Every structure is written in structure tokens, then in C-alpha cells.
Amino acid sequence: DAKTTQPPSMDCAEGRAANLPCNHSTISGNEYVYWYRQIHSQGPQYIIHGLKNNETNEMASLIITEDRKSSTLILPHATLRDTAVYYCIVRVVNRDDKIIFGKGTRLHILP
Amino acid sequence: GAVVSQHPSRVICKSGTSVKIECRSLDFQATTMFWYRQFPKQSLMLMATSNEGSKATYEQGVEKDKFLINHASLTLSTLTVTSAHPEDSSFYICSAFRGRGDPYNSPLHFGNGTRLTVT
Numbered sequence: 001d002a003k004t005t006q007p008p009s010m011d012c013a014e015g016r017a018a019n020l021p022c023n024h025s026t027i028s029g030n031e032y033v034y035w036y037r038q039i040h041s042q043g044p045q046y047i048i049h050g051l052k053n054n055e056t057n058e059m060a061s062l063i064i065t066e067d068r069k070s071s072t073l074i075l076p077h078a079t080l081r082d083t084a085v086y087y088c089i090v091r092v093v094n095r096d097d098k099i100i101f102g103k104g105t106r107l108h109i110l111p
Numbered sequence: 112g113a114v115v116s117q118h119p120s121r122v123i124c125k126s127g128t129s130v131k132i133e134c135r136s137l138d139f140q141a142t143t144m145f146w147y148r149q150f151p152k153q154s155l156m157l158m159a160t161s162n163e164g165s166k167a168t169y170e171q172g173v174e175k176d177k178f179l180i181n182h183a184s185l186t187l188s189t190l191t192v193t194s195a196h197p198e199d200s201s202f203y204i205c206s207a208f209r210g211r212g213d214p215y216n217s218p219l220h221f222g223n224g225t226r227l228t229v230t
Contacts, residue, residue, distance in 0.1 A: 034218065034219070036219075036221075038155075041202070041224070041226070042223055042224065043115075043117070043204050043206075043221035043222050043223045043224045044155070044204070044206075044221045045221070046218040046219070046220060046221075049218060085154075087154070098145060098157055098160055099145070099157070099206075099219055100157060101147075101154045101155040101156075101157075102154060103154050104154060
């Protein structure tokens with residue numbers, strides 16, 4: 001089972017910051033938080049990941065709470081092309097290193 | 112650019128035939144690749160873990176004789192849907208880990224998926 005919970009859907013106005021929350025209250029100390037997104041009929045696209053420090057790259061910022069039980073993905077200036085399903089994932093630590101996807105958040109960017 | 116290539120992107124086949132889907136890591140070696148299946152408006156469901164040089168590990172409920180996985184080299188894994196039926200119609204996605212060193216710190220890259228339609 002997925003180790004994360006996310007709201008099923010969110011709306012955001014174009015040009016505004018989109019803040020997508022994720023709860024991962026059972027995360028282990030050596031597990032990373034990853035974010036991916038999937039645009040319709042495409043494979044998931046990697047966005048960002050982090051362990052405990054906040055991270056930023058050209059696509060987004062990742063804010064992880066101090067207790068690491070939740071995180072927020074921030075798209076600073078959302079565009080219509082950011083409409084997608086966003087998945088927050090915690091790496092499952094086992095010998096197979098497999099990733100189990102939850103249901104994600106369907107983000108609608110409104111013009 | 113894409114680091115995992117999946118082919119074909121779309122395939123239509125008749126019921127009872129077999130279909131092979133290829134997944135290639137383009138500029139890195141992947142000892143482990145993963146195959147997912149996705150039905151409309153649902154999340155990705157992990158089908159199996161493909162291990163180079165050894166047998167694949169299948170998730171519970173996935174028929175290994177129906178979904179044959181071969182990981183013959185460090186850059187290629189194939190999924191063959193045998194004796195396909197209309198209920199096998201789905202979006203199949205492969206993925207592979209990239210990077211050296213700490214595997215938990217390397218992103219998982221995905222192919223662009225294969226839309227299989229069985230008529």
C-alpha cells in the first residue's frame with residue numbers, strides 16, 4: 001500500500017502558486033520524499049525529491065516539515081501546462097526498491 | 112531528454128495474439144526495471160520488478176505466465192502480453208532507476224507508456 005495521502009483534486013489559478021500537500025506520517029528516517037506528475041496519456045515525470053531539507057529546482061520547490069511527516073510541493077507560477085496528476089511517493093525500503101503509487105492529486109490550472 | 116525509451120507507444124492486436132513491449136534505458140545501465148499498468152482514471156499499479164539476469168518478481172495477483180518479462184541486458188527489459196484478451200487493454204509503463212551510489216537518492220525515470228488495445 002502507498003505510504004502517502006494526498007487530496008484527490010485541487011484547483012489553482014493560472015499564474016498563482018500551486019501548493020500541493022502530502023502526508024507521510026509513517027516515513028522512516030532513511031526514506032526520501034519524491035514527487036512525480038503525470039500528464040494525460042504520458043509516463044510520469046520526475047519533479048523533485050528530498051530527505052529533510054527544503055529543495056528547489058527549475059520546476060518546483062519542496063518543503064518538508066521538521067518532523068518529516070508531511071511535505072508540500074510548490075509550483076511557483078502555475079501555467080495551463082501544469083495541469084496533471086501529481087504523485088507524492090515515499091521510497092519503500094526493501095530489497096526490491098519498488099515504488100507503490102497512491103492515487104495522487106489531480107491539479108486543475110484555471111485560466 | 113528522455114532517459115527511458117518505451118516502444119511501441121501504441122499497439123492494437125487481436126484477441127489471442129501476443130504483444131511485446133520494449134523498455135530501454137538510453138544512457139545508463141539499469142539492473143532493475145519496473146512494469147506498471149494503468150487503467151483509465153486510476154493510478155499506476157505495479158505489475159512486476161524486472162531484474163537483469165534473473166527471474167522477474169511479480170506482484171500478487173499478476174499472472175507470470177501471461178505477462179512474460181525478460182531483462183536480457185542492462186539496458187533492455189521486455190514485457191510480453193501472451194494470449195491477449197480485451198481486459199488486458201491498458202496503458203503499460205516501464206521505469207528504471209538512474210544513478211550510481213546511493214540508490215535511494217536517484218530518481219526513477221519512466222518511459223512514455225504503451226497504449227495496448229485488444230480487439
